Amino acid sequence: MQATSTIEQPAAPPASDSRSWSRAFRDIREAWGQRELWAHLGWQDIKQRYRRSVIGPLWITIGMGSTALALGLLYSQLFGQDIATFLPYVTVGFIIWNFILGCVVEGTDVFIANEGLIKQLPAPISIYVLRMVWRQVLLFLHNLIVYVIVLAIFFSSLSHPYYLQNSQVEHPGLGLGMLLAIPAFALLVINGSWVALLFGIVSTRFRDIPPVVSSFINLVFFMTPIVWSTGDLTKVTNGTGSWRTAVAELNPMYHYIEIVRAPLLGHQQSWHHWVVVGALTIVGWALALTALRNYRARVSYWV
Structure with a gap:
């Protein structure tokens, strides 16, 4: 009787679902479920930065206050603005910019900076994003x-209708509309997460991406109406700055x-700002989720 070969072929490996949408969404859900962990780590990051300091995290406030005061005083004189309305304008713009800057610059380094934890702990990679955004x-x-x-000092100037110099728009002044800042900042946090x-x-x-972003973001700062307003574009062009204002509008x-x-x-x-931000939020999260779906499993090998 002729012998027959009994060598079995190796079984095909099971199909991996590492590149599935379910794994991508599960990563975010599991990270959110561990919010006590990343919230504690984010707070510890702040405490560690100012360990053995006498006033600790208050140095953050002092640094921001001195920078806003210096820039507000300087540019109010350069642009001929009323300090009572322009200093709050610069201060708030700089505070918001500092949050955006942190999300963008530290976001490019978020996984590289957590290389040790990523290689040692089997945790969702979204945890490190939430930790950084919470910080x-x-x-x-x-x-x-x-x-x-600043609001307490200049409240009398901001509590009634006023104009920023070089602007034709009358601002209604402080009121219940201030509450819109809460959902607006929440939207900013959501965008910082996908970035x-x-x-x-x-x-x-x-x-090469982190140094490129760090260099480019400095240029974006000067192109963004933070220490200047869109009304200044009209002034420097003798009222013909409409196309320059349109260019400023193209800056997200x-x-x-x-x-x-x-x-x-x-x-x-101006509700068109909300429309633009809403559209960018949808597009940004679509790109971020696609990247998470396709490359989530490779992050631990790349860092």
């Missing part, structure tokens, strides 16, 4: 003390800042 929220709350102080998630994943693969940072700054200062609300 930026805590910094924002510290800086908000400066806004409260950190998307840029963080890309930066682990391409290490302007819309992110304005949805929070306008209610905090009692400015006239």
